[in-house]
Amino acid sequence: MADEQKHPWYKSVPGVLTAATGFVAALSGLVAGLNQLGVFKREPAPVTVVAPAPPDSAARQRAAGTAGGSSSSAAPASAPRVPAPAPAPAPAPAPAPAPAPATTPRPPTDTAAREIRLPKGAALELAVPERTCAPAEGRQRFTARLVSPVKSGGTTLLPAGTTAVLRLRRGGSSGAPEARLDSLVGPQVGVAVPSSSVRIHRGASGSCLRADARLTARLGAPVVLPRP
Numbered sequence: 001m002a003d004e005q006k007h008p009w010y011k012s013v014p015g016v017l018t019a020a021t022g023f024v025a026a027l028s029g030l031v032a033g034l035n036q037l038g039v040f041k042r043e044p045a046p047v048t049v050v051a052p053a054p055p056d057s058a059a060r061q062r063a064a065g066t067a068g069g070s071s072s073s074a075a076p077a078s079a080p081r082v083p084a085p086a087p088a089p090a091p092a093p094a095p096a097p098a099p100a101p102a103t104t105p106r107p108p109t110d111t112a113a114r115e116i117r118l119p120k121g122a123a124l125e126l127a128v129p130e131r132t133c134a135p136a137e138g139r140q141r142f143t144a145r146l147v148s149p150v151k152s153g154g155t156t157l158l159p160a161g162t163t164a165v166l167r168l169r170r171g172g173s174s175g176a177p178e179a180r181l182d183s184l185v186g187p188q189v190g191v192a193v194p195s196s197s198v199r200i201h202r203g204a205s206g207s208c209l210r211a212d213a214r215l216t217a218r219l220g221a222p223v224v225l226p227r228p
Contacts, residue, residue: 116225119219120220123218124150124218125147125215127214128142128144129143130211132209134178139180140167140168141166145161146161158189162189163185164184164185166215175207177207181198189226193223196217198218199215200214
């Protein structure tokens with residue numbers, strides 16, 4: 001017989017299967033060896049601590065989850081609207097100024113009714129209570145009393161006994177006493193006499209006036225007395 005021709009192993013099916021089986025066995029051994037060496041060991045996954053979300057974030061997450069899980073395509077809820085502040089009320093118009101009340105003329109005051117007027121030329125009869133002498137220079141102040149009341153229209157203007165304040169001086173070359181009325185004083189009277197003329201009727205002695213000397217004072221200008 002002729003010698004059979006030898007074919008290479010990789011060109012026959014049994015050779016291919018034998019080679020594949022050997023390769024798989026070698027690969028399994030390699031993997032087993034690597035696993036024993038720890039090449040394929042897994043490290044435990046790190047644990048991550050998640051901080052709780054704030055209330056607003058949790059609410060937004062829940063709202064987002066609800067919206068995502070819903071089958072409907074509803075739009076996400078919008079944030080609540082803050083109502084706009086109401087406009088400030090317009091200031092009320094200022095009231096028109098009230099018309100000024102018509103001024104009515106006031107009646108004349110009753111000052112004149114509360115006054116007593118001694119007319120110019122009124123005569124006052126006076127009596128000197130004690131002796132009084134005029135000084136060599138200047139004037140001597142003394143008093144006299146009204147002998148009789150002064151009346152006008154039945155109304156007593158000055159009662160008897162009213163005190164008259166006078167000043168006495170020496171007059172002329174003879175040195176005879178001369179008197180001047182200054183004021184009238186009483187319980188309800190106290191006024192100055194601006195002008196007067198005094199006549200001495202009796203009781204003059206040299207430059208003095210005796211007690212109970214009589215004088216007449218005549219007003220040279222009106223004198224206003226307060227009404228009691």
